[in-house]
Amino acid sequence: MKCEEIGDLISGYVDLELTQQEAQRVRLHLESCDSCSQTCAEIRSLQAKMGSLSYPATDHEMLENMEKNLLIRSGLWSGWAMIVLGVVVMGGFGVYRFLVDPAVPGLVKFFFGLLHAGFFILFLVVLRQRLLVYKNDKYTKVKL
């Protein structure tokens, strides 16, 4: 095996990411090549130095509080799901009861339907507008 062939494999060898066969080939080459052995030693030395880097201690309590506060958000999905489900089921049931109630005149039912259709159309128009703005707003990522 020549030095040109070994190239990237030295890093894989140091990181124990090679197959047994590849590692064996690299090992044999390193035993007979001072230059590649030195590269291997330098990579190990770099690794040791990188591992010794330290960073300013981040406030433990702050991290913990952030996680705690944000963990509460995980309840949002289930909370919203329950509310939406409840509104849809109860609302649907109420509308159904209203529409099949023989005591309510047909004209009232008609205007009731008209009113709700109007609300629904308005909702769709506003929703579409908001989605378009959200999608095309180039300032979305601007932090104020």
Place this chain on the structure above:
Amino acid sequence: MQDITRGALHLAMQITGSHDEAMDILQTAVIKALEYRHAPRPGEDGYKAWFYRVVRNQAIDWLRYEKRFDRDAGIEDQVVDHDPGRHLHEAGRKLSLQRALKELDAEQREIICLKDFHDFSYAEIADIMGIEKGTVMSRLHRARMALKMKLSAMSEFAGGEYEM
């Protein structure tokens, strides 16, 4: 979970070079982790790599947004030595390493940090960076060689004071 959160914060600091920005990025990532329904939950397999990927992508987005992918970002101001008086030589070596890292491009700095500081496997690095596992080794090796050259150049400049 704290180790993962703290490690991800360090990664964001390493990529952006800014502690405040790293905190914002971390916060956004935690919100995503908890709000995105299909995200792995803390403690599940793959959570750590997924969380780091979110943080990494946020940090890269920030770098692109700041248009300083190859220049201002660095970790120089973030690394501390707890006892510089007693370990002056060691502190000098760390400083030279920080400077050399700072001079690398963001992708090279990132892959070295993921492997040699955060100790991820090649498969995990591929997952976090969104690249093929097969390309991790070559990119990492190139990055290490680049770092080595930077350190050598610094060593020559400093008269061998910060040799490897």
